[in-house]
Amino acid sequence: MLSRGDRRLGAVIHRAWRLGARYDGWSDQFKVEAWRRAFRESGLEIEFYARRPRALEEVFPWDHVDAGVTKKFLARDYEASLRGETRFDCREQCHACGILAAFREERDGMLAEAWGCPPVSSR
Numbered sequence: 001m002l003s004r005g006d007r008r009l010g011a012v013i014h015r016a017w018r019l020g021a022r023y024d025g026w027s028d029q030f031k032v033e034a035w036r037r038a039f040r041e042s043g044l045e046i047e048f049y050a051r052r053p054r055a056l057e058e059v060f061p062w063d064h065v066d067a068g069v070t071k072k073f074l075a076r077d078y079e080a081s082l083r084g085e086t087r088f089d090c091r092e093q094c095h096a097c098g099i100l101a102a103f104r105e106e107r108d109g110m111l112a113e114a115w116g117c118p119p120v121s122s123r
Contacts, residue, residue, distance in 0.1 A: 001049040006061035009049070012038045068102035 002009060015038035016031075023029035039046050054060070056075045063071065073096065080087070087095055094100075 001046050004049050004054075004061070008042070008044060011042045012044060015041055066102065068097075068099040070098035073097040 002013075005012075012035075016034045019031070019034035019037055021031045021034040021038070024031070036046070056078070077087070077095075077097075090097070
């Protein structure tokens with residue numbers, strides 16, 4: 001639920017902490033009822049964040065984070081994975097993920113060489 005959440009979960013996290021949720025990475029310390037109560041009191045549903053299918057066109061809470069790889073590429077990659085398809089090593093065949101365009105300045109320098117990125121083609 002947290003990894004798929006948006007800024008509204010800030011209130012949930014704070015409330016769960018106030019209710020004693022600490023060291024939740026350890027199963028013997030996880031206080032599930034504190035989290036359930038924090039969601040209820042915040043007027044949010046755990047299922048909305050944790051289990052609902054998401055349309056690829058949806059604006060995701062993390063869409064503002066730019067890691068250099070385009071959302072279009074990630075959507076294509078996700079759909080391919082659902083079909084059980086894998087990709088070739090991108091150092092042998094570029095998949096146009098967007099990283100080279102995003103890091104245009106670095107790609108001509110040592111960073112692109114360290115990544116092993118191929119030259120950008122005009123395909």
